[in-house]
Amino acid sequence: MSAPATTSGAGLGFELFARDGAARRGRLTTAHGTVETPAFMPVGTVATVKGMMPEQVAATGAEILLGNTYHLMLRPGAERIAALGGLHRFMNWPKPILTDSGGFQVMSLASLRRLDEDGVTFKSHLDGSAHRLTPERAVEIQDLLDSNVTMVLDECTPFPATEEQAASSMRLSMRWAERCKAAFRLRPGYGLFGIVQGGVYPALRHESAAALRGIGFDGYAIGGLAVGEPPETMLAVLQETAPALPAERPRYLMGVGRPQDLVESVRRGVDLFDCVLPTRSGRTGRGYTADGEVNMKNARHRDDPRPLDAACGCPLCSGYSRAYLHHLFRAGEMLGPILLTLHNLTFYQTLMRGLRGAIETGSLEDFAAAFHEAYGRGDL
Numbered sequence: 001m002s003a004p005a006t007t008s009g010a011g012l013g014f015e016l017f018a019r020d021g022a023a024r025r026g027r028l029t030t031a032h033g034t035v036e037t038p039a040f041m042p043v044g045t046v047a048t049v050k051g052m053m054p055e056q057v058a059a060t061g062a063e064i065l066l067g068n069t070y071h072l073m074l075r076p077g078a079e080r081i082a083a084l085g086g087l088h089r090f091m092n093w094p095k096p097i098l099t100d101s102g103g104f105q106v107m108s109l110a111s112l113r114r115l116d117e118d119g120v121t122f123k124s125h126l127d128g129s130a131h132r133l134t135p136e137r138a139v140e141i142q143d144l145l146d147s148n149v150t151m152v153l154d155e156c157t158p159f160p161a162t163e164e165q166a167a168s169s170m171r172l173s174m175r176w177a178e179r180c181k182a183a184f185r186l187r188p189g190y191g192l193f194g195i196v197q198g199g200v201y202p203a204l205r206h207e208s209a210a211a212l213r214g215i216g217f218d219g220y221a222i223g224g225l226a227v228g229e230p231p232e233t234m235l236a237v238l239q240e241t242a243p244a245l246p247a248e249r250p251r252y253l254m255g256v257g258r259p260q261d262l263v264e265s266v267r268r269g270v271d272l273f274d275c276v277l278p279t280r281s282g283r284t285g286r287g288y289t290a291d292g293e294v295n296m297k298n299a300r301h302r303d304d305p306r307p308l309d310a311a312c313g314c315p316l317c318s319g320y321s322r323a324y325l326h327h328l329f330r331a332g333e334m335l336g337p338i339l340l341t342l343h344n345l346t347f348y349q350t351l352m353r354g355l356r357g358a359i360e361t362g363s364l365e366d367f368a369a370a371f372h373e374a375y376g377r378g379d380l
């Protein structure tokens with residue numbers, strides 16, 4: 001273990017304890033507690049990790065949740081949550097929270113959205129009411145939520161995009177990043193992350209990374225990936241982008257990913273992840289195991305007395321059979337999604353804990369090889 005390299009920026013502390021190749025083992029310190037990295041952040045969409053009480057989410061090993069600005073600004077409203085004591089109090093999650101800017105979901109959920117130099121105008125998918133999101137408002141909303149990690153407002157460049165389209169989109173996001181930095185209220189234990197764009201073009205990725213470093217952020221996210229590009233393209237862009245970011249600050253790969261993506265991205269130097277997969281799959285009957293993914297609605301489980309994963313130890317695996325879980329999903333019972341979400345989140349946290357340990361002992365290559373060998377063997 002090398003000596004911890006600690007840089008307590010104006011906002012967030014981040015210590016690096018060990019490296020294994022490009023991978024890093026670290027600790028993020030916020031006003032609401034610490035986060036061991038590499039870490040997976042469960043998505044708490046409308047101030048809830050769907051079907052989970054916060055105590056249950058904490059029991060899976062999660063130390064930080066992702067809050068959803070788009071939904072919360074529409075309902076119940078950021079000012080209302082602030083008046084009620086902030087998002088931690090509102091959802092009874094006392095640990096760290098990272099919130100997104102809302103921009104990504106405006107582009108994917110809202111209707112009649114219009115993007116211009118100053119921001120984005122859109123109509124709520126709930127009631128059609130008109131709303132406007134600017135870099136300044138996006139930062140203000142996350143401040144009202146009392147978010148520990150605020151994300152800048154950016155434009156996620158679609159895939160595919162020409163180099164010109166990617167350049168124009170990235171440069172808009174860099175102008176917005178500058179405005180977010182100017183609007184951000186500096187507080188110990190709170191930080192602002194920039195987001196690298198640039199499509200699949202190395203020169204643009206480097207231009208974006210350099211622009212963000214010049215502005216200066218508490219952490220750096222890699223955006224514009226996991227938007228339909230082939231997995232090998234994502235890894236290639238990651239390989240190009242991660243080393244261009246400050247080594248002493250956290251790196252967050254947005255929207256990623258499948259278990260195999262987490263392993264390969266940690267190997268390339270990523271510290272933080274968010275993805276809807278473990279929770280969304282839990283609700284649709286898709287389970288994650290060391291041997292791959294399992295569709296619990298498949299009839300072959302209906303007489304299977306075994307737990308989903310005898311080594312897991314989560315409430316599902318320590319109390320219920322595959323046959324029972326299959327029955328719950330076939331019957332459309334609430335308990336099915338609840339139990340499988342708990343298991344999937346536990347699986348993701350167990351994987352991250354294994355990655356952290358492997359980096360500490362310099363055995364990440366072996367860990368990754370063993371993971372892929374077993375995971376690929378699974379039955380879909």
Ligand SMILES: O=c1[nH]cnc2c(CCNCC3CCCCC3)c3[nH]c(NCc4cccs4)nc3cc12
Nearest residue numbers: 043045067068100104156223224225226227254255
């Ligand atoms: O450049 C980006 N800028 C900003 N956000 C991005 C996100 C959203 C990350 N999760 C937010 C959460 C906020 C709370 C609700 C859940 C999302 C991405 N998600 C993905 N892929 C996964 C994808 C998910 C859906 C379509 S692609 N690529 C992303 C790229 C960007």
Ligand SMILES: [Zn+2]
Nearest residue numbers: 312314317343
């Ligand atoms: Zn389990």
